[in-house]
Amino acid sequence: MKSKPTYQALNHKTDLELFQLIKERDKGALETVFNRYYESLCRFGTTYENDMDVIEEKVSDVFIHLWNAHERLDQIKKPKPYLFVVVKHKLMEPVSYQKLKHTLDRGLEDERSSSPCIEQEIIEQEQREMYVRRIQEVLDKIPKKSRQIFEMSRLDELKYKEISEILGVSIKTVENHMAIALKTIRNMVVKNKQF
Template identity: 80%
Template sequence: MKSKASTYKELNQKSDLELFQLIKQREKGALEAVFNRYYESLCRFGIAYENDLDVVQEKVSDVFIQLWNSHDRIHEIQKPKPYLYVVVKNKLMEPVSYQKLKQTLDKGVEDEYSTSPSIEQEIIDQEQREMYVRKIQEILDQIPKKSRQIFEMSRLDELKYKEISEILGVSIKTVESHMAIALRTIRNMVVKNKQF
């Protein structure tokens, strides 16, 4: 009998297509592995279509529920990663009348047990991390929205230009142009920041 840890490790080593086939066979661990692999990047991608992170997270979660419930059609999916992105995009572009519902339900819920670092070095490290995150965010904020989306899909989500063009419904040349804009903007901001 295999331990849960070894099964988890084995599932994480499988390709997306293999995991989708296991989902077809109703293997919950395979769905969890796909979820863990793509949830964060799909949420980041979804922000380009919906500014409310709660709505994005809900829609991305719905995609995984839909994947589990439509297991009998999984054999039709040949490219799982682009498929997930396209489904998230489509879900976020659907008109929704209950977008604020989750916010209303979640209001007033606070974490009582927030902890503060007890060691000075932890505080310094946290401040440095926050400073780096702010600097990176400032640079990313200078990139035009569409170029930033394509940059994040390429660099953070590790999608190929062809996959990005299929997901967004644009030509590969358009993807290349947006990447050039993003990289030029980043380079200019880095040079500008070095001058100060």
């Protein structure tokens, strides 16, 4: 009887190896792929949908699909681009249900902010938020398509070829959008000396 790999051992496996283990019904392998790509897939989803609840649900559906379609996983030769393409298709499907509504519980936030021992945390949080706002201002200046390709390359660590396959554009188009994004960032940083 073959023993199941530990979480740490699974974390060092390639995507193809993990897909093979999912095919063999290894839940740990599915969890590893989920942990490896969930955040990137959700961020990628924001280019097709604004409602984060919908994005998270659709991305989760992709992993359910992965588990249920385990017999066909050996046909997938490039797991990472495959996941991005499936998320794209899921998010482009017409929504047949009412979008989920957000509710915020301000009571807990107010209670935490009134505590004197948390003052330093609040200051640090405000500094982090200011830094994030600055980065966001720079990213907002990048044209939408160029920004999507920049994030896929720099944040999701996809190769230009993978990006071109996912988005259905040429590698040259990916290169051109990256050049636009990098030039925009460089100009914003030099102009505003933001960092």
